[in-house]
Amino acid sequence: MAHLASYSLMRGQGVSTLMAACAQRLLNAAAAAGAASSPTLLCCGSPSSRPCSSSAAAGPEPDTEVAVIGAGVVGLAIARQLALAGRAVLLLEAAGTFGTETSSRNSEVIHAGLYYPAGSLKARLCVAGKQQLYAFCKQYGVPHRRLGKLLVASSPAQLDALSALAARAAANGVSDLRPLSKSEVGQLEPAVRCEAALLSPSTGIIDSHSYMAELHRQFEEAGGTTAFYSRVVGGAVAGPLKRVRVQDANSGEETELTAGMVVNAAGLHAQAVAADLDGLPAGTIPPLHLAKGSYFSLAAGSLAHIHGSSASGSSASGGSGGGGYRFRHLVYPLPEPGTAGLGTHLTLDLAGGVRFGPDVEWLPPGTDPRTIDYSLSPTQAQPFYAAIRAYLPGLPDDSLEPSYSGVRPKVVGPGQPAGDFVVQGPAEHGVPGLVNLYGIESPGLTASLALAQLAAERLLAPDH
Numbered sequence: 001m002a003h004l005a006s007y008s009l010m011r012g013q014g015v016s017t018l019m020a021a022c023a024q025r026l027l028n029a030a031a032a033a034g035a036a037s038s039p040t041l042l043c044c045g046s047p048s049s050r051p052c053s054s055s056a057a058a059g060p061e062p063d064t065e066v067a068v069i070g071a072g073v074v075g076l077a078i079a080r081q082l083a084l085a086g087r088a089v090l091l092l093e094a095a096g097t098f099g100t101e102t103s104s105r106n107s108e109v110i111h112a113g114l115y116y117p118a119g120s121l122k123a124r125l126c127v128a129g130k131q132q133l134y135a136f137c138k139q140y141g142v143p144h145r146r147l148g149k150l151l152v153a154s155s156p157a158q159l160d161a162l163s164a165l166a167a168r169a170a171a172n173g174v175s176d177l178r179p180l181s182k183s184e185v186g187q188l189e190p191a192v193r194c195e196a197a198l199l200s201p202s203t204g205i206i207d208s209h210s211y212m213a214e215l216h217r218q219f220e221e222a223g224g225t226t227a228f229y230s231r232v233v234g235g236a237v238a239g240p241l242k243r244v245r246v247q248d249a250n251s252g253e254e255t256e257l258t259a260g261m262v263v264n265a266a267g268l269h270a271q272a273v274a275a276d277l278d279g280l281p282a283g284t285i286p287p288l289h290l291a292k293g294s295y296f297s298l299a300a301g302s303l304a305h306i307h308g309s310s311a312s313g314s315s316a317s318g319g320s321g322g323g324g325y326r327f328r329h330l331v332y333p334l335p336e337p338g339t340a341g342l343g344t345h346l347t348l349d350l351a352g353g354v355r356f357g358p359d360v361e362w363l364p365p366g367t368d369p370r371t372i373d374y375s376l377s378p379t380q381a382q383p384f385y386a387a388i389r390a391y392l393p394g395l396p397d398d399s400l401e402p403s404y405s406g407v408r409p410k411v412v413g414p415g416q417p418a419g420d421f422v423v424q425g426p427a428e429h430g431v432p433g434l435v436n437l438y439g440i441e442s443p444g445l446t447a448s449l450a451l452a453q454l455a456a457e458r459l460l461a462p463d464h
């Protein structure tokens, strides 16, 4: 029998086409098996011709065993995890390809797990996810670099905060931090000015698009089926047979499909998707607060001036910024207490390009994520210069160019203590066969493989 995963190649076709083709294939298979109509034979996307084994076993068979909503890095990782576990998975994505929202609008940093409160999901899944991600990148050739990060105290007043961060990291199981004196930092990064620093050797960078492409490839290879241009617009999840209403983004046509289980990994839209699922107690849906973060990149040629005339100790030229200085590490200031980000840091891409950000700009309460304006204006650069020069005094005037922005899906608002990832399964919301993920901001890319494991565990927990 031909592999049903081939349907995922039908980019530009929505779920109605997909399901029709899937149903036809089921009928063909049934006819070939001598049973005129037996839609219970197969699940759409099942890697083999085994029956669906879902929570709907006693009732009518679903169209797919699991429907995963959202093909960002987290939805992809979950879909892959479930497909590799032998589940028949249909991945529903509103856009025309994977990873077009927050997963392609971030710093692409593999975080070490320094910042998050001990015992939080962010701490646990970042530390576990980091190790899994490095192993994944190595095994499957995903471009990445473990270049390390300097966490700098820019004034004597910040030294205590640096020590506190080292203690927090240790509590999270990050034991490889190295304290550095001012002169040791000068050896490593002559352009950086600080009082002292911590070196985090396990922080790195990753080509997130290649990573997502590899997750998707493995998902398909394991028999998963993808429907792009397929926006989930509602459903009913109370019973064992979940109903999911899907709108074809091209035709506007709506289709209803059934699934034994549903995972909502819709990122910025997870709350809206959840609110449209009949049978999910509305009180379990956390609030959504949107915090935009913008990046500026270092203009071409600026690296030649970054260290002024005293470029001694600077290394060979490289990167998109032109000749002269070359950064070897990511450089992070200490997070400002009470702000919602990690500070305007210096990140590098795999080609050596330098960018700074993200800042924190709270969007008005109630902003519909579908209306987000991701543009940024050159005038936003002014506060960046001040923030960056606290650790990089040689940053030349007029060297920053608008780059891109992303938006953090937060479950807490301005001035509140940082929120955690929220991964709700039956134990949390009372609906068997449903997992909702909310607030998957940073370090969601780093934690993606660990988040996938947790989501799969909660979805498949024996009592559901």
Ligand SMILES: Cc1cc2nc3c(=O)[nH]c(=O)nc-3n(C[C@H](O)[C@H](O)[C@H](O)COP(=O)(O)OP(=O)(O)OC[C@H]3O[C@@H](n4cnc5c(N)ncnc54)[C@H](O)[C@@H]3O)c2cc1C
Binding pocket: 069, 070, 071, 072, 073, 074, 075, 076, 092, 093, 094, 095, 098, 099, 100, 101, 102, 103, 104, 105, 106, 107, 108, 109, 110, 111, 230, 231, 232, 233, 265, 266, 267, 268, 269, 270, 273, 292, 293, 294, 358, 405, 406, 407, 408, 409, 440, 441, 442, 443, 444, 445, 446, 447
């Ligand atoms: C500024 C910024 C910097 C960051 N930096 C880092 C970093 O350096 N390291 C790190 O580890 N993490 C970082 N993160 C966090 C990381 O980017 C996110 O945690 C991660 O990308 C979230 O992935 P996701 O799959 O949950 O969401 P998304 O990537 O947003 O994917 C959700 C998908 O669901 C789809 N969708 C939405 N609604 C529907 C619907 N109704 N039907 C079907 N599909 C739907 C969307 O089209 C989208 O493709 C950063 C985030 C931001 C905003």
